[in-house]
Amino acid sequence: MRQPRVVVLSYGSGNVRSAVRALERVGASVELTAEPTAVEGADGLLVPGVGAFGAVMDQLAAVHAPRLIERRLAGGRPVLGICVGMQVMFESSQEHGTARRGLAQWPGTVRRLNAPVVPHMGWSPVRPAQGTVLFQGVEGERFYFxxxxxxxxxxxxxxxxxPMRLPLATWATHGEDFVAAVENGALCATQFHPEKSGDAGAQLLRNWLTTL
Incomplete structure (x- = not known):
């Protein structure tokens, strides 16, 4: 069986090697690059993200990633965002009290969690949407945030x-309910880190590979 080819977008975000290794372990052929031909031609594109929303948006712009992501999605080519790589898919962010525009694939604003302890760090259960593909077989598992x-x-x-298919939101709770994952045709994203979520995260990545 042919290995799916996945590009992990290289744009300066930290901790991408763990994502590369996790995808390789579940059967993907992985390349870490921002080269446009590779990004556009891969079966799947993973957009990682660590740090501040605004800094990630600046780094993405520096490698022309917004245009590359838009072109993939327009052609129905799968994209998976992780952590801040999910947040930038929304319309905007209020991080550090400053409004920043995101990629606006989905409406909504990313804001600070209203919780007694922030950051939210550790393992939490999720409540998957009915009809989920990402969470098949791991609906009752915990993931690392x-x-x-x-x-x-x-x-x-x-x-x-x-007529457009509406996004399916999976939820988690830390002080308040928040969106833990979204599945929306070619575009999927998780607020947690599947590459750090053990067997459950590995199964989620396998499930994503089945969509490529």
């Missing part, structure tokens, strides 16, 4: 009725 900011409004609820 490290974040202070999150989307807290269901993007499907902010979108008007129409």
């Amino acid at each position: 490290v974040h202070s900011y999150a989307a807290t409004t269901d993007p499907a609820g902010l979108m008007g009725a129409g």
Whole structure:
């Protein structure tokens, strides 16, 4: 069986090697690059993200990633965002009290969690959406989170009725409910780190590979 080819987007975000290794362990052929031909031609694109929303957006812009991501999605080519790589898919962020525009693939604003302890760091259960593909077989498992900011409004609820498929949101709770993952056609994303989530995270990555 042919190995799916996945590009992990290299744009200066930290801790990408763990994502590369995790994808290789579940059967993908992985390249760490921002070279446009490789990004556009891969079966799947993983967009990692560590650090501040604004800094990640600046780093993405420096390698022309917004255009590359948009072109992939316009062609129905799968993209998976992780952590801040998920947050930037939303319309905007209020991180550090400064409004920054995201890639606006989904409506909604990323804001600081309203919780007694921030950041949210550790293992938490999730509540997957009905019809999920990412969470098949791991619906009752815990996943590893490290974040202070999150989307807290269901993007499907902010979108008007129409012919487009609405995003499926998976939820978790830390002080308040927040969006832990979104599945929306070619675009999927997780607020947690599947590459740090043990067997459950590995199965989620396998499930994503089945969509490529």
